[in-house]
Amino acid sequence: MIEKLDISNFGSFDGFRWDTDVREPHGAVGRFKKLNILFGRNYSGKTTLSRIFRSFEVGQTPSRYDNPSFQIKTANGQWTQAQLNVQGAPIRVYNKDFVEANLTFLRDDQGHIQPFAVLGAQNNEVEQEIEKVKTQLGSKESDTGLRAAFFKKQTEESNAQTIVTRKTEALNKKLFDKANGKPGGIKHNTLYSNPYYDVRNLNADIAHVQSHQIAALDEAVRIEKISLLTEKPLNDISPLAAFASSIAALNKRVVAIAGEKIQPSAPLQDLLNSAVLANWVRDGRPLHVNRDCCAFCRQPLPADLTETLNNHFNEESEKLQAKIQRFLQDCESERTRIHALGLPERDRFYSSFHAKRDQIEEMLSAAKAGYERALDELSKVARERSDNIFSAHELTEVVPDSDSGIGAALDKGNELIRQSNEHTARIGASQKQLRDELRLSEVAAFVADSGLDEVKADIEQDRQNLEALTKEREELEAEGKKLRAALESLQAQLRDEKRGAERVNRYLGHSLGGTSLRLKAEEEEGKATYRFRIMRGEQEAFNLSEGECSLVAFCYYLARLDDVQTHGTKPIIYIDDPISSLDSNHIFFIFTLIESFIAKRLVGSDGTELKDAAGKPVYRYEQLFISTHNLDFLKYLKRLTTPEQVERFLVSRKAESSSISLMPKYLKSYITELNYLFAEIHTCTDDANSAASYHSFYNFGNNLRKFLEAFLFFKYPSGTVNNDKRLQLFFGDDVGAVAFLSRLTNEHSHLEEYVDRGMVPIDCAEIARTAKFVLGAMKAKDPEQYQHFLSSINAGDPLAA
Template sequence: MIEKIEIKKVASYNPIGIEITNLKKVNFIYGANGCGKTTISNFLHNTSDTKFENCTVNWKNTQELKSLVYNKEFRERNFGKGKIGGVFTLGEATTEQISAINEKIEELKIIKADGVKKRETLNTQIQKKETLENNFKETSWTKIYKKYETVFKEAFTGSLQKESFKNKLLSEFSSNTKALLTFQELTEKAKTIFGKVPQNIALINAITFDRIIEIENNPIWKKIIVGKADVDIAKLIQKLNLNDWVNQGRNYIQENNTCPFCQQETISEDFKKQLEDYFDETYLSDLNTIKTLKEEYSSLMNNIVNELNSLETNQKAFPETKLNTDRFSAYLKTLISQNTTNGEYLNNKTKEPSRSIELVSIKEQLDLITELIVKANAEITKHNNIVANFTVEKNSLTQSVWKYIIEEFRTDITKFNTDNNGFQTGNTALQSQLTAKLKEFSDLKIEIENLSRNVTSIQPTINEINRLLKSYGFLSFKIEPSLEEGFYQIQREDGTIAESTLSEGEITFITFLYYLQLAKGGSSEETVNDERVLVIDDPISSLDSNVLFVVSTLIKDIIKSIKSDTGNIKQIILLTHNVYFHKEVSFIDGRTKFCAKTNFWILRKNDKFTNIQSFIMENPIKSSYELLWQELKNENVKSSITVQNIMRRIIENYFKLLGKYGDDDLIQKFTTKEEQEICSSLISWINDGSHSINDDLFVELQDRTIENYKKVFKDIFVLTNHEGHFNMMMGISELIKSEEEGISTAQYN
């Protein structure tokens, strides 16, 4: 059975198109000529036509049935070649043969129903499985991806969609064997590996300071450097501790004998000789050693300090530095301070060699600085190793990230896998059962086709069509077998071919009779018992009113069999533009208002495009008389003018035209003056020439309540013994009527 039809981008259907949903066993679609009915029927006749590429049809449980379409193209396909294809039905079969076939057909229905249940169960389970997967997908995306997107997004490359992320998570859960790292370890590695591709970092040059330490430890700094002791002036110089003062003064002894100290000519050659002997080669050698070591020390320290200052500046400016620059700066500051102190000591020693000094050891600070450089170079080496093996390291870290994630959410993933595997196992079993049921259905269908092939014939169709033609007054032609086996032709009483001389109405009627036989039988022996859907598009064109009722009667017989689920016709879709035909063919029994197996629609063409309105089970096509009652029941109608006019027209139709009641007959049914006046106001407009009196009445009564009008209106039916008609048209059941005895008629709507 068809459940939904979608038509768009063809004929009068725009790109948005229409959807005909919730199709039932019996479906009525009303629409004026040119609103797109034939487009629908042509599509259902041939859904594969390229012009319908944007149209779709959905079948219940995806089980497609044969669609048999009647429209103007049907006549052209079947009555344009001088012969008509035969319709096979169970003709010459014995009672036993037909009974056997019917038993097989009933058995086939049971198998099909069982298969439909299994398919529905399978579809339900598939839907539950899809819901489970969708929920897990959304949960995974929200709880996992969104949580770690900022930190580990690089690890999720290739899985940045909900579906792919879910699949990757499940895949990693079943295959990831990496060792579990902590979140801190992962984030530290991610800083280097994730993000932009890392580059090699140059190692920091090591500093060498062995020579500096050697100079610092030289015993010369502690040595008291004085002149030769066995010289006559030695005792005085040493006693007065004037070594350094005298030594400095020697540089000022002039060529003459003037003393640089007292500026008297006291310097003798002997004194000069004693000074030279006192400050001998040993003394001068020590002075030279001090000077040389001081200069070397200062040069080495200046070089190291400059190098370290440059290193500090560069590393602080380098965002990926591995050096602990804070500590480095502290150590360097201390080193510079120590170097300054040692410089002062060395200057003092140079000026006063006789003093013993002890330099501040810078070894500890240089060792601390060296340790920082060694640690930084170790980190740089690790970094460069990662760069050298970046792809391997990145893949390794990605695996480690997924391992961390699946372990954190192991409970959720395990529960999903358990539930999902349960659905999968059940669905596999159901699919296997369904496949077996389909095989059973196919085998039995072939058996029925073989049985039907032996007892089918086109002759019963000839007999039935001729019977219908005769019974409805078409006596001048009939259907006869063609000379070509398996075909019909239309003949006059004298045997001549009648097709070219038939009227439009005759051709339409016989075409429809042929269609009905085709709907009940088949175009071949094998298709006689096939289930099918009927699509009937305006079958009463060119027919007079008498034949209209004949066609509607024939269709209603089919509708009854569809509703009772007898025969091989499972659904009907009827399209028409004729209001009278629509009302006749959709009439149920006069008592039943709605049918759960029937739905109604109206097609309309607005602004060159077709749209559709659904009325579900309520028939939208009513007579003008019914529409008056419907308007009267509408609670939104509050105008006394409108209500009064509606009631007047109902009274005119029912009592005046059909019941032959006179004005006075109705008015005199009331006993009070007020009720008689209201009744008069309702019916007086019926009589020509009485408007002046009624206008006065209207002015007098226009402020009266609508309830008074309704009470008198109902009482007209009650007092004339037509209360049953009133209740029927107002939709009041007998039970409600009995319960409302004595209640104001203002409440009946």
């Protein structure tokens, strides 16, 4: 019996882990049972799930799925996408792929209906051969025949693979520890100075040691070689950046500043005579705006003072002041750049270079000081002009155009760096050979001490044993395919296509079906084969309605459960959404077919229920799965004859992947869509739920519209009241709120008139506010009913403080 499944990559499922998502409220992992009901909205992943089961039925995955990866876990082992032909248990799946493969006529008048046969007249000789082949095939459950031998060999192969993997991992760990391990790994041994050493390097060294028959060095020789590594090479030093002097450009700017001529519109002589007084007045001007007395002496200010000062400090003088401030800031930036110049630290040079390095550093320091003095002179001229803004001076140059020797000092520093790096290269070349010899000596000792050759030989022996077991398993699998082909050939001798069509008609003509459709088997002219036609009365039927297509397809599937391949077995049955386009009468008809011909317990010829050896009822199926998106059909499924073990699941879309979980209590316990819609609105009261339940937010407009239509109709059932009036009655005189609800339910339910809304993300915060508004109105109008709604979905009050 199938218990659970993991889906790493298949259709809408990506990284689904059963043990993570399928949990009871108390934390226990749920499992598939004898009967399993799955509910999910359209595009939630139900059909994708059915295709996994159908892959085991037909022996291959759908071609349009790239790199499928899934694992079905049973009570006796597991099946993967690599074992589609060997699971043993017959599986019969009804889904859209089944319909497309067998009933292309339903979507194309030029298509066909795949004929099938049930057992015909008795043929003892052929039946004895069939039983003989079945005995040869045997079963894993009864521990007989080829299937049992296959699974035993598969177990031996798996155990052998485990041994090879364990020993290989142990060897790889030993190699990793030697190459990368802390402490003791070659990578972390400063003697070898190789921080990038890894297992690949170690394997290359082992191959080199073995091919050149290198032995471990004598300890005295090893110590002598280590002593030759006394001088440790230093890391290379990057060259210093080139220096470009800015003195010339700054000279040009300050000469222009000093010589720029400006005149006040109405000069004040006292301010012209005293730069200190002028600066004091300039600084005080903004402090006396809108004041009528002096902030310093508290004396009244002349009414025309502001205009008088503005005429003295005109726009030209203010622009020049701003230009001077920018120049002074640039001088400070240049000073900062000069401060940052310097040689690398002494310990980055070899000791023999220290004196030269110090000499160059003194030269550089003196040059930097000269450069800074030049900057001081330039700044001084600018400040003097600032202090006496109306006094221009004709200058040609303030300081000589020079870098004060900085460039020369840096050039000498780069020459010293070049010499140091060359010294490093010479040391590295001589010491590299010593390090290689010492490292290879350690590798040779590791090979000898670890018995590496013996370990590899042992693993190789185990690998050969694994290959032999794999070959034996493949031979058993091939033999099994031959026997299954022989079985199908023998069963074909008992085929009766006419009875196959009659079996379909039996289901189509069920007393509750109410259809005039029937299947007719016609022998093809000149061939020993049949073709099936759909008849309406005596005429071939074309242009079937969607409901009729669904009925024919499902009745055809039921009849196939009695074909020669399935007869006499207890298959795993998977029925995916059989009522996607049916009306309520047909929905009940499909339910009665499932109940009458699949779900009911088997009875004997005397009408009493059959019992197995343990005294339990006998069913037609080994395990039954039924999935649907229709809440009415879900309601009927709760009336099915159920075995002792039943479980119900919810298939949903979470973010970018489908998921399976145990069905919530409200779906298990209640059969009305109103409870479900209330739960969807309740989910949307917290926009944080949008990450895990985005489909609820996306469908909010539809769900809210349907909920309010049903809920308010029962509250205000008068036929003279339309939906808009019911909204007004329930939500009161808040016209804006009613208009907002009408807009949201319409715009979020349709796109033909609101195409732009389909191009922007859903506003989850707005939806959360709306959901709370609706629940708040329900709580205010009828708190008792509101609490019962919450209880029906086993949820807390999102409006509680």
